[in-house]
Amino acid sequence: MTRVYLDHNASAPLKPAVKAAMLQAMEIAGNPSSVHAHGRAARRAVEEARATVAALVGAKPAQVLFTGSGTEANNLALRGFPGRRILVSAIEHDSVLAAEPDALRIPVTRAGAVDLEALDRLLADGAGPALVSLMLANNETGVIQPVAEAARLAHARGALLHCDAVQAAGRLPVELGALGADLLTLSAHKLGGPAGVGALLVAEGLEPEALIRGGGQERRRRAGTENLLGIVGFGAAARAARDELPLAGDLAALRDRLEREALAAAPQARVMGATLPRVANTSCLVLPGLSGETQVMALDLAGVAVSAGSACSSGKVKPSHVLSAMGEDASTASSAIRVSLGWDSDEAAVDRFLEAWIAMARRARAA
Structure with missing residues (x-):
């Protein structure tokens, strides 16, 4: 794989x-x-x-x-x-x-x-x-x-x-x-x-x-x-x-497509911080009812690596203090993942993410 x-x-x-x-x-x-x-x-x-x-x-x-x-x-x-x-x-x-x-x-x-x-x-x-x-x-x-x-x-x-x-x-x-x-x-x-x-x-x-x-x-x-x-x-x-630096627009287009198609397939999901200017590569997706830790593990099994919150806590996944500071409740703060693109990201990578994430979201909704 x-x-x-x-x-x-x-x-x-x-x-x-x-x-x-x-x-x-x-x-x-x-x-x-x-x-x-x-x-x-x-x-x-x-x-x-x-x-x-x-x-x-x-x-x-x-x-x-x-x-x-x-x-x-x-x-x-x-x-x-x-x-x-x-x-x-x-x-x-x-x-x-x-x-x-x-x-x-x-x-x-x-x-x-x-x-x-x-x-x-x-x-x-x-x-x-x-x-x-x-x-x-x-x-x-x-x-x-x-x-x-x-x-x-x-x-x-x-x-x-x-x-x-x-x-x-x-x-x-x-x-x-x-x-x-x-x-x-x-x-x-x-x-x-x-x-x-x-x-x-x-x-x-x-x-x-x-x-x-x-x-x-x-x-x-x-x-x-x-x-x-x-x-x-x-x-x-x-x-x-x-x-x-001039390639940032390409990453933004990839990020925007990822968010657009994810929300279309799972309307219950949310993109955090989307109303303000963001760096081109970053998306924080909340999928209610499914913990960030569960999402990270499910995506990893599907061959896609993302994070839940910061990756600097010795492998621990905990509710996002960032989302809590933004006024979100504990459930929302625990249901977010971070998708961050970079110099080796392309359309195929976004396709793979969307395939795995949408399948996971549909399973969660059915359950």
Whole structure:
């Protein structure tokens, strides 16, 4: 049975160009911190990748701080400025919510966008400098958040703004300056790069307090020998993602067809966040009466890989905190799956999904 992979928001398959770049980098023997020729070759590869990652989001290479993951970058952003009040949207990724569990939660609308009036009230009500964390595209619904507007509100109150752009980069144009973000998180494996490498983009003049101490790597902001292979792969994935941005319309057409035909076959189903702009590749489908876990397993047996909620909870499937924050009841929040297309998705993949999902929906309705 040929399997279909529609879980790019969890991790995108490695792109051929990325694999080729990493294989070539395996020939480099040096430590990027060494001063001999081998070390200089490794350093050159790291800095070339740094420039490419920076270009993906319109930043300067010096603003890119490589980390071991997007999760680490989020933790560094939230924990690297002690003494600030932390405000996070209620629909953030678990790596933000768990980094500062006592942070104030900014509510969202039923449509799935952060409530900017509530954000402004929370900023005004507290004392002392604050830091706001707001993702650019939600990992479950795909809804694009008003980050630039939130940044203006934050800056007017003397606050910093961190943006988790992990699910947005490579799927829509991202410009650090236009967003107004002081800190921005990226992750390689969402772009078709390797897992185990991320980046935090840091505005000029800001110095987050290091979480990992030891050597002087990454301008003393993140100790430890750089993951040369991962960073080179990150650079190759960033280059490919930038080149492929014009293809987002093709993914949107695939996503829209998938939703249209799914709802036509199962009118009881719902698409969450569909009234707001979304990244082109993401669909959150609710099928009442059938748990997301059951749907994921049934589709897997049919050879189709999707997720229920976030895929970063050690294989556990639980009610979506994103849908709960949008005001949905526990039953709805437990009945959603996430379908996320990517660089290797095509009409045949959508056909396979629809065949399996519609058959499952009809069985559930008959039961």
